[in-house]
Structures are given as C-alpha cells and as structure tokens.
Amino acid sequence: MAQQIELTNTVKDSQLGQRLDQAVAELFADFSRSRIKEWLLAGKIQVDGEVITKPRVKVMGGEVIIVQAELEDEERWEAQDIPLDIVYEDEDLLVINKPIGFVVHPGAGTPDGTVLNALLFHYPDIAEVPRAGIVHRLDKDTTGLMVVAKTVPAQTRLVRALQKRKITREYEAIAIGKMTAGGKVDQPIGRHSTKRTLMAVAPMGKPAVTHYRVAEHFREHTRIRLRLESGRTHQIRVHMSYLQHPLLGDTAYGGRARIPKEASEEVTEMIRGFQRQALHAVMLRFDHPVTGETMEFHAPVPDDMVAITEALREDARDNHSEDDY
Known part of the structure; x- marks a missing residue:
C-alpha cells in the first residue's frame, strides 16, 4: 500500500x-x-x-x-536474505558495518543484492520508512559505519541532523603522495561535465567541506583521517583528487599505483593489487533521534587496509632516508 x-x-x-x-x-x-x-x-x-x-x-x-x-517505490524492492554486520540496534535505529563490495541502494546496474534489500528481509516493517530507513550512503567499495532508521520519525530526525551537520563521520584513508600537514577542503561538488558517473569540483555544484589530518607518513603515501561536514557523492574521493592526493586504489579519480623507489617485490605487488579506494568509515557519532543520548561507534579498519598499511610502514622503515620526509 x-x-x-x-x-x-x-x-x-x-x-x-x-x-x-x-x-x-x-x-x-x-x-x-x-x-x-x-x-x-x-x-x-x-x-x-x-x-x-x-x-x-x-x-x-x-x-x-x-x-x-x-511513496510507492519501496513496494518494488525485493527482500533478500543477505547478512548484515550489526554494530548496534534498538527499536528506533541500527548501526551497521558495511563490507567491501556491498552497494547500499538499488540503482542502474544493481537492481538488488544491496543493503536496502537486506534491511527489508531482516526488518519487514522498514518498508514503511522512506528509502527503507537509509539516512546516508557509502560507496560500494568504501567500508565502515552507517546508521539506519527503523521508523519514520527516527529517519526524519536523523536526516535533519545530517543536514544540520550534527552527525559526525570520521574516515581512515590512504592517500597517494607525501602530505605534509592537515587542512580543510571547501570546494563545491557537482556532476562531472563529461563522465556522468563521476563527480568533480564544480563552481555551480553543492557546497562541500572535508577536514583532514595526517596520521602517518610513508615514502610515497600518507595515512590520513578525514571528517565530513557535508555528505556529497564521492566527496572524500573528489576532494583528495582535487588536492592531487587521490586515494590509493581509486583509479576513477586518478589514484594510479605509485611504487616507492627500490620497494620490495611484495610491497610492489600489494600496491598494484589494491583494487578499491582505501577508505573506511571508522567513527560515527550522533544524538539518538528519540532519547537525545549522544552515541558514538567505531569500526575496526578492515584487513585489506591493515595489510597495506603494515606493508607501507615496513617499506618506509626499511628504506628510510632524510629525503623521504
């Protein structure tokens, strides 16, 4: 109905x-x-x-x-028995840790097999909530935390909190190149002028602000932490590419493999073999939409990013020179 x-x-x-x-x-x-x-x-x-x-x-x-x-579209979405990694749940909302390769919402090319289809299976009543309760999205190959509303009032309040920048989202990423210090990118984002599936910094785009800080230096890469003020499509990926420090593995936005000089064969293969953007939603903080309680959640960095981080760290340690920093 x-x-x-x-x-x-x-x-x-x-x-x-x-x-x-x-x-x-x-x-x-x-x-x-x-x-x-x-x-x-x-x-x-x-x-x-x-x-x-x-x-x-x-x-x-x-x-x-x-x-x-x-609202009728929800009726056409199929409930599918797909497991969800649930970090927290109560009668109003749930927080999930999304794995790699999991699309959030059905769309062109991905009619099902998404987080939304899984939500409809595990929580049939969520079909009554717009977008099955999804408040914000993560890209297919971005991992980490998402909050989902189980009721219409909870979703309305969470969406409003997101629009008012009252939901804090922090990400861990590995960027290509040597970043010397943190900072802020305040550049509008819109649809790419020729590549319609991609986004770009665009004067007539929507306002977008990303804060970032350096967490660890490697020889040709930098581990960073990022915090979003806005939530535009591909925002972190676009803003890091704009800084000429695209994310490791993000070939769509210029993240082609960069191999440090005299790197071992193992490190070289790991860098070339990293096939997704090195981006993980590591922390989520918001006020509960019903109780008002401040809630904070953390999701461990996934194995693939842990492995490449350790490899880059070892490479930096084994090949350290004054010129590297």
Missing part, C-alpha cells in the same frame, strides 16, 4: 534565482531529484498555495513549499 506524505519547507533566501526543481530537491534532500521532478510534473507540489508544474520556474526566496504525494 502506498504511503501518503505531506512535507512543508520554506525556500531559503540563499536560493534566490534557483530553478524550482533544484530548490525543492535541496529542501527535501531525502528524496531523489528524479522523484522531485516527477512530483512537480504530476502537480503534487504547491508554491505559496498554488500548484506549479514547471520545473524551470525561478524561486525568489521565502516561498512556502508543500509536497503532497505518495
């Missing part, structure tokens, strides 16, 4: 001049742009009490947007 929803929000002054579909998509970020556009064209969205069906209409700021629509 389709779920009836009614959403209300006010266009921000900072959105002056935006297209209506873009403005509404930002105001109701829990729903995809394509779904927002469908609702617009179907007359499901009111602007100051008037139904508007033209996505290209410009907003001025201050308009009251009301969405009255139905």
Whole structure:
C-alpha cells in the first residue's frame, strides 16, 4: 500500500534565482531529484498555495513549499536474505558495518543484492520508512559505519541532523603522495561535465567541506583521517583528487599505483593489487533521534587496509632516508 506524505519547507533566501526543481530537491534532500521532478510534473507540489508544474520556474526566496504525494517505490524492492554486520540496534535505529563490495541502494546496474534489500528481509516493517530507513550512503567499495532508521520519525530526525551537520563521520584513508600537514577542503561538488558517473569540483555544484589530518607518513603515501561536514557523492574521493592526493586504489579519480623507489617485490605487488579506494568509515557519532543520548561507534579498519598499511610502514622503515620526509 502506498504511503501518503505531506512535507512543508520554506525556500531559503540563499536560493534566490534557483530553478524550482533544484530548490525543492535541496529542501527535501531525502528524496531523489528524479522523484522531485516527477512530483512537480504530476502537480503534487504547491508554491505559496498554488500548484506549479514547471520545473524551470525561478524561486525568489521565502516561498512556502508543500509536497503532497505518495511513496510507492519501496513496494518494488525485493527482500533478500543477505547478512548484515550489526554494530548496534534498538527499536528506533541500527548501526551497521558495511563490507567491501556491498552497494547500499538499488540503482542502474544493481537492481538488488544491496543493503536496502537486506534491511527489508531482516526488518519487514522498514518498508514503511522512506528509502527503507537509509539516512546516508557509502560507496560500494568504501567500508565502515552507517546508521539506519527503523521508523519514520527516527529517519526524519536523523536526516535533519545530517543536514544540520550534527552527525559526525570520521574516515581512515590512504592517500597517494607525501602530505605534509592537515587542512580543510571547501570546494563545491557537482556532476562531472563529461563522465556522468563521476563527480568533480564544480563552481555551480553543492557546497562541500572535508577536514583532514595526517596520521602517518610513508615514502610515497600518507595515512590520513578525514571528517565530513557535508555528505556529497564521492566527496572524500573528489576532494583528495582535487588536492592531487587521490586515494590509493581509486583509479576513477586518478589514484594510479605509485611504487616507492627500490620497494620490495611484495610491497610492489600489494600496491598494484589494491583494487578499491582505501577508505573506511571508522567513527560515527550522533544524538539518538528519540532519547537525545549522544552515541558514538567505531569500526575496526578492515584487513585489506591493515595489510597495506603494515606493508607501507615496513617499506618506509626499511628504506628510510632524510629525503623521504
């Protein structure tokens, strides 16, 4: 049975001049742009009490947007018996540790076999929650912590907390090159102009801020910790590539293998054989959406990243010179 929803929000002054579909998509970020556009064209969205069906209409700021629509997509998703690594669970939410190669949400090329399909199997009632309770995503080959809401109120509050930057997410990564110090990347991110499956730093993109600090130096790589203020698609990968320090294994964003001089055959093979971005969501902290209690979770760095870190550390120790640092 389709779920009836009614959403209300006010266009921000900072959105002056935006297209209506873009403005509404930002105001109701829990729903995809394509779904927002469908609702617009179907007359499901009111602007100051008037139904508007033209996505290209410009907003001025201050308009009251009301969405009255139905959620039906969830019914088409299949429940599948796929194991989940559950770190924490209560009646309102769960925190999972996502392994490598696990897509979060069905989409083009991945119709099933996702975290969402697993959630529907283990928690059938979660079908009543938009996106089966998924609050934020991790890329297929990024490992680590995700929070999932089990009820509509919990999801609404967690999504709002995420938008207000009240959910802290910290990542461990290995970047290519010698990074001397930490810092902040404050660069907007949008769809890549020619490679439509990738993102890029783009002047007209959405605001994105990534903080990073150096945790350990190797000869041609650096282990770093990162903290997100925003949550754009591929954000860390894009921002590190922008700094010309793409992540180890991230060939999509320029992370081609870099072999230290005179590295052992074993280290060389490990670097060349690392086939995914070296990125792990290691810490998650938020206030519980119902009790208000501050909760913090940690996920151990996965074996593949531990192994490559130890190999790079040993290589640096065995080949140390003053020129390396």
